[in-house]
Structure formats: structure tokens, C-alpha cells
Amino acid sequence: MSSSLTAPTISPEQAGMSAAALTRIERHLQTRYLDSGRFPGAQLLVYRRGGIVHHSVHGFADVERKASVKSDTIFRIYSMTKPITSVAFMMLVEEGRVALDEPVHKYIPEWSQLGVYQAGIAPLFLTRPPARPMQIVDLLRHTSGLTYGFQNRTNVDAAYRAQKIGEIEKAGTMATMIADLAKIPLEFSPGDAWNYSVATDVVGYLVEKISGQPFEQFLQQRIFDPLGMKDTGFHVPADKAHRLAACYAADGKGGMTLQDDPTTSSFLTSPSFISGGGGLCSTAADYLTFCRALLNGGTLGDVRLLSPKTIALMAANHLPGGRDLTEMSKSLFSEASYAGVGFGLGFSVTMDPAKTLIPGTAGEYAWGGAASTAFWIDPREQLIAIFMTQLLPSSAYPVRCELRTMVYSAFNDSNVEQRPR
Numbered sequence: 001m002s003s004s005l006t007a008p009t010i011s012p013e014q015a016g017m018s019a020a021a022l023t024r025i026e027r028h029l030q031t032r033y034l035d036s037g038r039f040p041g042a043q044l045l046v047y048r049r050g051g052i053v054h055h056s057v058h059g060f061a062d063v064e065r066k067a068s069v070k071s072d073t074i075f076r077i078y079s080m081t082k083p084i085t086s087v088a089f090m091m092l093v094e095e096g097r098v099a100l101d102e103p104v105h106k107y108i109p110e111w112s113q114l115g116v117y118q119a120g121i122a123p124l125f126l127t128r129p130p131a132r133p134m135q136i137v138d139l140l141r142h143t144s145g146l147t148y149g150f151q152n153r154t155n156v157d158a159a160y161r162a163q164k165i166g167e168i169e170k171a172g173t174m175a176t177m178i179a180d181l182a183k184i185p186l187e188f189s190p191g192d193a194w195n196y197s198v199a200t201d202v203v204g205y206l207v208e209k210i211s212g213q214p215f216e217q218f219l220q221q222r223i224f225d226p227l228g229m230k231d232t233g234f235h236v237p238a239d240k241a242h243r244l245a246a247c248y249a250a251d252g253k254g255g256m257t258l259q260d261d262p263t264t265s266s267f268l269t270s271p272s273f274i275s276g277g278g279g280l281c282s283t284a285a286d287y288l289t290f291c292r293a294l295l296n297g298g299t300l301g302d303v304r305l306l307s308p309k310t311i312a313l314m315a316a317n318h319l320p321g322g323r324d325l326t327e328m329s330k331s332l333f334s335e336a337s338y339a340g341v342g343f344g345l346g347f348s349v350t351m352d353p354a355k356t357l358i359p360g361t362a363g364e365y366a367w368g369g370a371a372s373t374a375f376w377i378d379p380r381e382q383l384i385a386i387f388m389t390q391l392l393p394s395s396a397y398p399v400r401c402e403l404r405t406m407v408y409s410a411f412n413d414s415n416v417e418q419r420p421r
Contacts, residue, residue, distance in 0.1 A: 009053075009055075011053070016049065016411060016412050017046075018411075021406070024406065025056075025406045029058055030058055030059075038397060039059065039372075039391050040061070040062075040245075040391070041057070041058055041245070042059060043055075044385070045288055045386040047288060048383045057070060057071060061262075061390075062262055064258065070243075072243055074244045074245065074283055075245055075390055076369070077369045078369035079368065079369045080282075080367060080368060080373055080374075080375060081278050081279055082276070082367060083367055084223065085276035086140055087223065088207050088276075090314060094306060094307065100135070101135055101137060104135065104138070107210065108178055110179065114130070115127025115185050115186070116185055116186045116189050117156050117188075121155045122158070122159040122184070125184075125185050127185045131192070132189065134190040135190065137318065140199070141345060143319070144186070145188050145190050146186065146187070146195070147195055147196075148160065148197055151331060153330070156185060160198075177198070177205070178202070178205055194330065194331070200277035202276075204274065205276070227303055227305075230286070231243075231281075232282040234271055234275075235271060236268055236281055244267065245262060247392065250392065250393065256391060278369070278370065287386050291384045298311045317343065317349045318342070318343060325338035333393075339355040339356055340353060340354065341356060347365045347366055348365065349365050350363065359404065359408035364376050373394075374394075385403065385404075387399070
């Protein structure tokens with residue numbers, strides 16, 4: 001990686017942050033999550049004002065083999081794949097090859113007759129026509145009417161589970177997913193609600209179809225190689241297999257069980273299903289490089305992914321009527337809190353920090369992955385935070401809220417305007 005793309009390390013004083021408060025975060029992770037056996041290990045990167053102000057590694061990447069987390073440990077980032085896929089799609093938008101308001105069926109004709117669920121179970125569904133066609137913007141902001149089977153909420157979810165659509169262990173190919181979805185109704189008329197879904201997998205399919213390149217090749221040539229993200233991909237090659245962390249599942253009793261052994265993981269071989277919604281593995285350093293490009297308005301060094309205006313568009317709330325997720329969400333599960341939070345084109349967007357009851361800034365954008373990984377970018381404060389671990393599900397513990405509180409509590413200064421009293 002060229003020096004222009006490598007993040008320097010700076011002192012807490014240079015970053016306007018408290019060294020003691022940053023150390024307190026380390027103690028918190030160690031005592032609350034590692035010593036207690038809740039997490040196997042963890043890595044935290046905090047970047048502000050052009051440099052890494054805090055980088056800590058804790059615990060084990062592989063508990064069974066007593067292999068420690070290292071700075072180059074490779075993690076399954078699951079849904080932190082979604083922002084990368086969304087950026088890839090917006091590159092095609094910038095090139096004039098596709099528009100956000102176009103109907104999805106222009107590119108997926110077999111979806112032109114998709115109806116909205118009324119009653120019944122697969123394959124005997126009663127449907128009604130949607131109020132309007134699904135638009136591409138609906139895919140990026142999760143207002144498409146699609147779902148995830150793990151929502152366990154409706155007969156449509158059950159149909160996804162029966163076809164293994166959107167599962168962690170990916171089945172089939174992108175083409176078979178598109179064909180299967182043509183036979184399952186939408187949960188609701190596009191634009192009427194927000195529901196966390198396989199929509200970003202569909203976005204990955206569209207990147208492939210519109211660009212004429214295999215989706216994984218597009219990401220490699222247009223994002224990973226230019227940015228020097230050498231440890232990011234849809235599988236971990238043999239020469240890096242020893243760096244892949246084990247993945248664990250919370251046991252509901254404050255402990256964990258092995259979910260995916262890194263020596264036999266499906267992530268060691270190239271998958272048939274290239275999931276734009278959750279298929280990537282990466283490192284904290286690689287993901288920081290991607291986030292720095294976003295924070296810098298789409299450019300890092302001499303590499304330009306997108307324009308600043310496109311990044312600003314993606315980081316704006318796109319939920320109809322300017323609503324937040326409490327007003328629109330049907331999801332039983334997602335990677336974001338709801339109050340005061342909207343959704344942009346690929347990630348959640350903080351609209352009103354007071355409603356979230358967590359310190360922060362209006363305009364932050366963020367997302368996380370199923371194995372409890374997370375990131376957020378705060379343009380106003382020139383801040384990026386990246387947290388890596390491997391514990392399913394991400395809802396097991398409130399670590400993301402705790403980290404946001406503690407990182408912002410480490411500020412010694414702020415760009416927030418002080419109102420006169």
C-alpha cells in the first residue's frame with residue numbers, strides 16, 4: 001500500500017482526545033467482554049483528524065487454539081459488506097449507466113409482476129399489485145418490500161428460509177436468488193415501510209449486470225486494488241488462512257460456543273454465491289482505508305471512488321417524508337438502533353442524537369455486521385471508529401452503544417456549537 005493511503009498514528013492531544021478516557025475503553029472491553037467470556041477477542045480502531053489515535057487488540061482470534069487477535073487478523077464482516085456494495089453501485093450511477101429512480105424490473109424483467117403479500121403460504125400466495133413499482137433507490141435504503149428469512153415474522157420470511165435466501169451459509173448463486181425471489185411476494189408495497197433485507201445482494205447482482213463484469217471482479221478492480229485493500233475478499237486464500245478468526249455464537253448464558261472453525265470454514269474457498277449483502281472478509285486496517293475514502297469525500301490519495309456530492313447524497317436520510325426508523329421499520333432485527341436514526345444509500349444515518357440517547361453528531365453514518373463488527377463515520381468531527389470481533393448475533397450485547405458513548409466521552413474538544421446561556 002502506498003504511503004499516501006496508509007494512516008499515520010497521532011497522539012490523543014493532536015486528535016483532541018483524552019488518553020486516559022481511551023485507555024478506559026480498553027479496560028471496559030477487557031473486563032466486561034473478554035474476562036467474562038462473552039467475546040473471544042476484539043480489535044478497536046479510532047481515527048480522528050487525519051490519524052489513528054487509538055488502536056487496541058484484545059483476547060483470542062481462536063480460543064480453541066489460543067491464537068491471539070493481531071492487527072492483521074481477518075474477520076467475517078458480514079453486513080459491513082453492504083456499504084462497499086452500495087459505493088460500487090453509486091460508481092455506476094456517477095457514470096450515467098443507471099439512475100436511482102429507475103424501476104428494478106428494467107434490469108430484472110422477471111420481477112415485473114411481483115405482487116404484495118395478502119395471505120397464504122408458499123407456494124400458494126394471494127397477492128395484490130404494489131402501489132408503485134420497486135425503484136432502485138428502494139433497494140439501497142431497504143424500502144423495497146424484500147426481507148430476510150431470519151426476521152421470523154411472516155409467511156414471506158418462511159418462504160425465504162425454505163429457499164435458503166439470505167442465510168449466513170450462502171446457497172446457490174446470485175442468478176438463482178433472483179429467480180427464487182421472482183416467485184415470492186413482497187412484504188409491502190415499495191416505499192411504504194423499511195425492512196432489513198437481501199436488497200443489497202440484489203444491488204450486487206445489478207452491479208454485475210450493468211457493468212458487464214463479475215461482481216467480485218468489479219470490487220477488486222475498482223475499489224480493493226486501487227485502495228490497497230489486500231486482505232478484503234469473498235474468501236480467504238490459503239496463504240492467509242492462518243489469520244482468519246474463529247466465529248462464535250452467544251449461548252444465552254453469558255458464554256459462547258464455536259460457530260465456525262477457521263480451519264474448516266466455508267470462507268476458505270471461493271463461494272458460488274457472491275453476497276453483496278454479507279459475503280466479505282476483511283481486516284480493521286483495510287476497512288479503515290475504505291472509511292477514510294468516504295470521510296474524505298470519496299477520495300484517498302490519488303484514488304477517487306466517488307465525488308463529495310455523491311457521498312453526501314448517500315449519507316443523507318432517504319426514508320420517505322424524512323421519517324426515522326421508528327416510524328417506518330417493520331424489522332424484528334437490523335444492525336441499527338431506531339430512534340433518531342434514518343437510512344441513507346447503504347448505511348444508517350443519525351438524524352437527532354438526542355433521540356438516540358447516545359452521544360454523537362447529526363450526520364454520522366454507520367453500519368455493522370452479524371458477528372458484532374461495527375463502524376461509524378462522523379464527518380463533522382472527522383472521526384472514524386471500527387470495532388471487530390466474531391460473535392453471533394450482533395444483538396447479544398449493547399457493545400456498540402457502549403463504544404459510541406465511550407469514544408465520544410474521550411473528546412477534549414468538539415465542533416458542536418455552544419449555545420449562549
